[in-house]
Amino acid sequence: MAPLSAAIPALPRRYHALSIWVLYIVGLCPAAWYFYQAATGGLGFNPVKTFEHLLGIWALRLIIATLAITPLRDLFGINWMRYRRALGLLAFYYVLMHFSVYLLLDLQLNFAAVGGDIAKRPYITIGFAALLFLIPLAVTSNNWSIRKMGQGWIRLHKLIYLIALGGAIHYVLAVKSVTAGPFVHIALIGLLLFYRAIRRPLLNWKRGRRQPARAAR
Amino acid sequence: AAPLNAVPGPYKLNEKLTPKEAVTTYNNFYEFGVNKEDPAQNSGAFKPTPWSVKVEGMVGKPKEFGLDEILKMKLEDRTYRMRCVEGWSMVIPWIGFPLSALLDQVDPLGSAKYVAFETVVRPEEMPGQSGLFQALTWPYVEGLRMDEARHPLTILAVGLYGETLPNQNGAPIRLVVPWKYGFKGIKSIVKIKLVEEQPQTTWKNSNAREYGFYSNVNPAVDHPRWSQATEQRIGEGGFFGTKRVDTLPFNGYADQVASLYTGMDLRANY
Numbered sequence: 346m347a348p349l350s351a352a353i354p355a356l357p358r359r360y361h362a363l364s365i366w367v368l369y370i371v372g373l374c375p376a377a378w379y380f381y382q383a384a385t386g387g388l389g390f391n392p393v394k395t396f397e398h399l400l401g402i403w404a405l406r407l408i409i410a411t412l413a414i415t416p417l418r419d420l421f422g423i424n425w426m427r428y429r430r431a432l433g434l435l436a437f438y439y440v441l442m443h444f445s446v447y448l449l450l451d452l453q454l455n456f457a458a459v460g461g462d463i464a465k466r467p468y469i470t471i472g473f474a475a476l477l478f479l480i481p482l483a484v485t486s487n488n489w490s491i492r493k494m495g496q497g498w499i500r501l502h503k504l505i506y507l508i509a510l511g512g513a514i515h516y517v518l519a520v521k522s523v524t525a526g527p528f529v530h531i532a533l534i535g536l537l538l539f540y541r542a543i544r545r546p547l548l549n550w551k552r553g554r555r556q557p558a559r560a561a562r
Numbered sequence: 563a564a565p566l567n568a569v570p571g572p573y574k575l576n577e578k579l580t581p582k583e584a585v586t587t588y589n590n591f592y593e594f595g596v597n598k599e600d601p602a603q604n605s606g607a608f609k610p611t612p613w614s615v616k617v618e619g620m621v622g623k624p625k626e627f628g629l630d631e632i633l634k635m636k637l638e639d640r641t642y643r644m645r646c647v648e649g650w651s652m653v654i655p656w657i658g659f660p661l662s663a664l665l666d667q668v669d670p671l672g673s674a675k676y677v678a679f680e681t682v683v684r685p686e687e688m689p690g691q692s693g694l695f696q697a698l699t700w701p702y703v704e705g706l707r708m709d710e711a712r713h714p715l716t717i718l719a720v721g722l723y724g725e726t727l728p729n730q731n732g733a734p735i736r737l738v739v740p741w742k743y744g745f746k747g748i749k750s751i752v753k754i755k756l757v758e759e760q761p762q763t764t765w766k767n768s769n770a771r772e773y774g775f776y777s778n779v780n781p782a783v784d785h786p787r788w789s790q791a792t793e794q795r796i797g798e799g800g801f802f803g804t805k806r807v808d809t810l811p812f813n814g815y816a817d818q819v820a821s822l823y824t825g826m827d828l829r830a831n832y
Contacts, residue, residue, distance in 0.1 A: 383801045389599055390584040391650065391794070392801040450804060458789060466787050518787065521648075522697040522768065524596050 353423060365431050372435040375403050376442055397446045404439035405516060405530050407432055408509050412537040419548065430486050433505070437483040440476050468518030475511035478504050506541060509534050563725035568657045571638035573715065579641070580652035582723045584797035589730045590646065591749055592697040593681065593688040600690070601730035608687045610726075610733035610750070619678070619755035622669030629734055633720060635659040640717055642740035644747075645779045645813045651793040656738055657721035662712045670708070670756050677711040678761035679704045679737060680753040698764055704748035705761035705775065706739065709822055715740055715815060718751070741812040741819045743777045774832040778823070779813035783832050 356364060379399050383392040411432040417423040452458050462469040482502055484490075491498050513534040520527050591601035594608075613629040641655045665677075681702040685692040691700050710716060719738045720727060727733040732749025739746050745765050755761075765773035772786050781791045792806045799805035812819050823831075 386800075388801075390581075390588040390796050391598065393804050394794075395598075396801070450802065453804065453806065458792075461789060465784075468787060522592075522596065523695070524697055525693075525695040528695060 361427055365427060368428055368431045369435065372407065372431065373438070376400060376439065393446065393450045397443060397451055400439050400443040400446060401516070401519075402526075402530070404436050404443055405512050405534070407436035407439055408505070408512055409530070409533050409537065411436055411505065412509060412534070415544075416537065416540050419544065434483060434486055437479045440479055444473075444476055468515050471511045471518070472515040475508045475515065478508050478511070482508075506538055509538060563721075563728055565725055566633075566637060566657050566721040568637040568639045568721070568724075571640040573640060573642070575641045575643070575653065577641075577643070577653045578798070579655055580795070581797045585652060585654055585722060586728050586730060588652075588796055590648075590744065591730055591732065593690045593700070593702065593750075594730065595690050596697050602728075604689050605729035608684070608729040608733070608750075610729060613734045613752075615735060615751055615754060617664065617668045617754045617756075619757050620671040620674035621756050622671060623667070625668050627664070632664075632718075632735060635663060637720065638717075640719070640738070642715075642738060643813050644738075644740065644744055645793055645809065647743035647745055647773070647777065647785060647790075649788060649790065649793055650796050651807075651809075652796050655723055656717065656719040657724070658717035658719035658738060660714055661716045661718050661737070662714070664718060664754075665712065665756075668756075673758055674756035675708055676757050676759065676761050677706050677708060678753075678755045678757050679706075679748045679751050680755075681748055682750045682752045698768055701752075702748060702764045703761065704737065704746055704763050706746075707760075707822075708756075710739065710819075713819060713822065715818055741778055741815040743779055745773070746777050776823075776828075776831050778819075778828065778832075779809060780811060780828060780832070781809040782811070783829055 379388065379396055382388045383396040386392070388395040411429055414425055414429040414432070417425060448454065448459060452462075463473050464470070482504060485494065485498060485501060494501070513531045516527055517523060517531060523531070587602045588598045589601040590598070591605070594601040594604040611629060615627045615632065616624075617627065618624040637657050637659055639655060640658055641653065643651060644654050645651045661677075681700075682688075683691060683701045690697060706716070717738050719732075719736050720734060722728075722731060727736065732747070732751075735751050736749040737747050737751065746763075760775060763773075763775055765777075766775055779790075784790050790809055793809045795805040795807060810816070
């Protein structure tokens with residue numbers, strides 16, 4: 346079977362840095378567009394809630410995209426590793442915006458209500474914990490930290506699995522009933538986390554298949 | 563929607579009405595989809611006429627009411643607050659008549675303790691009633707205790723803002739119980755049955771811990787997943803100044819209805 350990567354034209358190396366900046370800009374477009382719509386009456390009669398929910402859903406989509414980078418490379422030979430940091434940071438920005446809208450526009454800085462929500466309501470506790478866990482990941486998303494921390498960086502960034510799981514649970518608990526939209530997002534997160542559990546044995550098996558073939562040549 | 567004539571009702575409410583466009587485009591009516599804009603967008607194929615409502619069960623004279631007959635009842639303007647369990651509210655000028663006026667025509671038996679209601683099932687006209695992911699089980703069912711059903715605040719609404727009900731608001735006839743959370747207000751009713759036992763209710767069946775049979779508006783009893791202390795007024799304030807107001811016990815109708823629940827633990831009977 347020809348690898349899927351062959352079907353995608355390779356981006357010349359000189360455009361790599363530029364393409365990452367383009368990703369940041371494109372990635373922030375949904376937030377900018379929905380903000381414009383909300384502010385001009387395009388998001389219906391509860392623009393705050395709608396904007397808040399859309400930001401949360403896009404945060405989950407970006408987490409899904411971040412988690413998809415490794416399996417894309419392992420299984421399909423598509424190496425988009427250079428975009429992973431941007432996707433992860435975009436996810437963090439969306440989570441931060443999601444929380445800010447909740448704090449500023451929804452509860453209007455009623456800190457007693459925010460505190461009560463975080464303490465008493467599991468889905469908000471979980472969502473808030475996911476936001477807190479994202480902070481160290483965002484802060485260490487630079488080459489200097491990777492060099493400085495070595496293996497510790499890899500261990501720290503495994504937190505994304507917990508964050509993704511928390512995000513999915515937060516979403517399930519926030520909706521009144523799980524319909525097609527939530528189901529697709531949650532199923533993708535489940536699938537990508539499940540992949541992590543089977544990744545080692547799968548890669549070993551693939552390597553084992555390849556080696557005897559090479560020896561026979 | 564056709565114009566409807568109604569006389570002023572007995573309950574005056576001096577609060578700013580929620581704009582008609584908000585009342586008719588921001589809806590929960592899962593038979594047409596779970597998003598707020600879905601009912602307005604997906605209810606175009608729904609046919610609210612011809613229509614009839616069967617009233618049966620523990621009654622002396624069971625009867626099927628045609629829509630013409632229903633629209634000949636003495637219709638009143640009833641502007642009520644509407645508090646959704648999700649934490650938002652509206653002020654809606656309904657047109658309708660007391661449920662008790664309908665019940666009087668069928669001679670309820672003394673042994674009837676509850677009233678059970680049922681929504682129409684028409685998957686071909688209601689897209690939320692078919693497909694892989696259905697939000698609830700159909701038909702949507704609701705219920706009231708007999709004294710709640712007979713309370714003069716409880717109405718069957720056939721219109722709003724001077725016209726017959728738009729499809730997305732529960733055409734052609736729906737229940738409005740203003741001191742209870744909005745989901746008690748079952749829409750597009752085809753059957754009313756008087757019964758002895760507490761009837762099944764859709765949201766309680768779906769999640770009994772979160773949605774009880776009574777579902778009286780109560781700022782002191784939080785929904786397990788959010789506070790019920792305040793509510794957001796839809797259509798006011800806009801994006802940068804969401805209008806939040808304190809939620810009132812029994813949605814502000816405590817003077818009229820609190821006595822129905824004397825001696826009851828409203829935390830246990832949420």
